[in-house]
Amino acid sequence: MKKTAAFLTLGCKVNTYETEAIRGMFEAAGYKIVDFKELADVYVVNTCTVTNIADRKSRQMLHQAKKRNPAAIIVAVGCYVQAAEEELLNDSSVDLVVGNNKKSEIVKLVESYISQQDTNYMVVDIDRENEYENLSVISTMEKTRAFIKIQDGCNRFCSYCIIPYVRGRVRSRDEEDILIEVRRLKELGYKEFVLTGIHLSSYGLDRLENSDDLYKQLPLARLIKLIGQIPGIERIRLGSLEPRIITETFVEEISKVKQFCPHFHLSLQSGSNTVLKRMNRKYTAEEYEEKVELLRKYFDNPAFTTDIIVGFPGETEEEFNETVEFVNRIGFSDIHVFKYSKRAGTKAAKMENQIPEDIKQRRSNELMTVVEKLSKNYKAMFLGKMDEVLIEEEVIIEKRKYQIGHNKRYLKIAIASEENLTNQIIKVEIQKELTKDILLSSILTEN
Incomplete structure (x- = not known):
């Protein structure tokens, strides 16, 4: 009888891609894949640590799996593992702990653990990792859209974010490896391809010999053009971008690719320059607006979505109102609004003037009202078209x-x-x- 394995993904689209790759490795090793809610011999939880709430959810899902089948091997993998290795090693519900950049070895680690030939953990010092970990998706649970991971890591170190500490520095996937995967998935019938990564705008910059003015060298634009040349590709979409990558040359190049989807998730976080500075973001509101106008120059009625954090430490009413005014001026089609949540290990968690929860909730509600109006206005532009x-x-x-x-x-x-x-x-x-x-x-x- 085949051994069974079940999988659960928490967090971002990069995690989703990685879980699909891991699932494929278990299938290739002869495991039968079952739903996470069913009894399985092995449960793999691809964890998230972007907030304290994500940490708690990761622990809950690991404990839930062990409760479902106490005899199963429970595998914690991913970002929460990097942030809380010792805690997980001492957690009786967790049998095997696998960090980032070791996911490609997960089947071998499980088999070694079963045969009691190895330890119950494999966590690397992610800061010392310089090579992209090769993972590949054979097929996905999606029916029409395939996510393609093209890079890992982040060098930005925003003051509220733990991700550079658990994902490491920027590491880019080999261009030809990406194209091989896109061709294979296209042959399986996928029509839309979404390029994703931890800091997508940095794709390829770590592989360039000349580091001067890196964003002008356009490795991401080159990749988009190469994918667009593959017969049968209907759509190419991007994950979240940082404003710095939006240059005239970059936008002109991608606008030539007919399959490119003019939907830009352009990272913002705040419309107040003083808040952006405390966040250690590398742009101003004025620079962000310039990028939006540049994209509108080359694309007809593009969609702009973004993320905004309300209640960042020290955020005054005036700063919050600056964000509301900015959001209205840009005319986003949608916004994900997050209340600031302290994340241990980040600079923002130690900042003075932490905002009370009731004020964060009020600001979130107020901004969501604006978002609903903007979203309705954007949709109205398409009526009758x-x-x-x-x-x-x-x-x-x-x-x-x-x-x-x-x-x-x-x-x-x-x-x-x-x-x-x-x-x-x-x-x-x-x-x-x-x-x-x-x-x-x-x-x-x-x-």
Whole structure:
């Protein structure tokens, strides 16, 4: 009887990619893959440590797995492992501890542990790692969209962020290795490819010999163009970008790639220059706005999404209002709003003037009201317009079946249809709002 393995991913899209790669390694080793809620011989939890809440969730899921099957091998892997190695080694619910840059060895480590030939941990000093860990995805649980990890690590050291300490310095994946994976997944039918990484804007910069004015050397733009040359690729999308990468040359180059999706998740965090400085961000609000205008010069009505932290230590009402004014001026299509959460080990956790929780909650609520208005305004620009939707799933809304997917600008669009259209790109006319988050469309007859 085959041994069984179950997987759970916490955190970012990079973790999702890595879990898919790990799942493929276990399948190749002869394991039967089962749902995390089922009984399994091995449970792998790919952990997250971006906030204290993420730490707690990681512990809860590890303990939940051990409770489900006390005889199973419970494997903690990833970022929380790097941050809390000793704690996990002393946790009776955890059998095997595997840090970042050792995920490619996880099956071998599990088999060694089963045969009692090895220790119960493999955690490296991530700060000393200079090589990208080669992981590869054979297939994904997604039906239409494939995430492609192209780099790891971050050199930015924002004052609120623990990630550089648990992911290490920037390490880029070999270009040809990326292209091989994209070609393989394209042959399996995937139409959209999302390039992702811990600090995507730094892709390739660690491999350049000349470090002067690195962002002008455009390794990310080159990669996008190469992927666009692969026959059958329908869409190329990017994960989160830092404003510094948005130069005239970069934008001009990617605008030539017809498959490129004009949806930019452009990292902001605050619209106040004084808060940005305390965060150790490397740009001002004015520079950010210049980048937005540059993108609008080359792309028709691009979508801008971002993340904003409210209640950062020392944030005054005036600074918060600067953020609200800035957000309105930019006209984002969506914003992820986070209340600042202390993260042990970061500079911000030691800063004076920590903001009370009730003030953070009020500011979050106020900003979310603005976000809802901006999102509605952006969607309204598409009413009555023709567009293309990559269908991803069937859903039932108020007893009616809809085919739902996204356009290139990452707006969610529905078609009322009994026919399963999953993984097809459909030409539509957008009619009206179906729900707060979904636009309703009709199929154009030339489909």
